[in-house]
Amino acid sequence: MLVLTRKTGDGIVIGDDITxxxxxxxxxxxxxxxxxxxDCKIYRQEIYEKICQENREAMQWQLDDLDVLxxxxxxxx
Amino acid sequence: MKKILTRFGEIExxxxxLLHFPAGLVGLPTLKDxxxxxNKKEGPLFWIQSxxxxxxxxxxxxxxxxxxxxxxxxxxxxxxxxxxxxxxECYVLSIVTVPPDQNITLNLAAxxxxxxxxxxxxxxxxxxxTYQTKTSLPAIDDQEKQSSSA
Numbered sequence: 001m002l003v004l005t006r007k008t009g010d011g012i013v014i015g016d017d018i019t020x021x022x023x024x025x026x027x028x029x030x031x032x033x034x035x036x037x038x039d040c041k042i043y044r045q046e047i048y049e050k051i052c053q054e055n056r057e058a059m060q061w062q063l064d065d066l067d068v069l070x071x072x073x074x075x076x077x
Numbered sequence: 078m079k080k081i082l083t084r085f086g087e088i089e090x091x092x093x094x095l096l097h098f099p100a101g102l103v104g105l106p107t108l109k110d111x112x113x114x115x116n117k118k119e120g121p122l123f124w125i126q127s128x129x130x131x132x133x134x135x136x137x138x139x140x141x142x143x144x145x146x147x148x149x150x151x152x153x154x155x156x157x158x159x160x161x162x163x164x165x166e167c168y169v170l171s172i173v174t175v176p177p178d179q180n181i182t183l184n185l186a187a188x189x190x191x192x193x194x195x196x197x198x199x200x201x202x203x204x205x206x207t208y209q210t211k212t213s214l215p216a217i218d219d220q221e222k223q224s225s226s227a
Binding site: 038039041043044047048049050051052053054055056057058059060061062063065066067068069070071 | 135157158179210
């Protein structure tokens, strides 16, 4: 991983169309501004990874599971 | 018609009638084309089978059957992916997760928007919302209350 040191107000350019700017550093948090093309999706990493994980879990199923909510196959209990 | 061998057996499909995800799914960018498979029995669940990876399929459902207030408005870039002009041209679907105990959950945090007119779809992440990746179905009592008050 490339590691750079930047100060408040400094920026980083990635490719020709993505710019990241350090807006503010305060109390252990860093505010970052990102300029990127509209079709370039930007997510907080932990949220993105949670969705990836859920998609992987959602692949694990069997054909019988489709009938879990079917009224005709509900067990009478 | 074409055929693929999936983990559920051989499936015949019309290549001109696939559900197309131009961007793939989140974390799965190579999964671009799916066959929509109806559920043979009655019930709200159906599934989509990946053409790009025959081992991968997802269970989907219309979340508004369970969560009457659930709405997802496409952003401009999503409308471009779907090739639609207005938000009325697209519908929302949820990916269903089936755990071993079969108490299914819906991923309301990352729904699928799809347009029946263009056969295109996109999975979106609702980052600034309180929706959860594992949302249990409302209890049947709650559903009845919701529909009777609506």
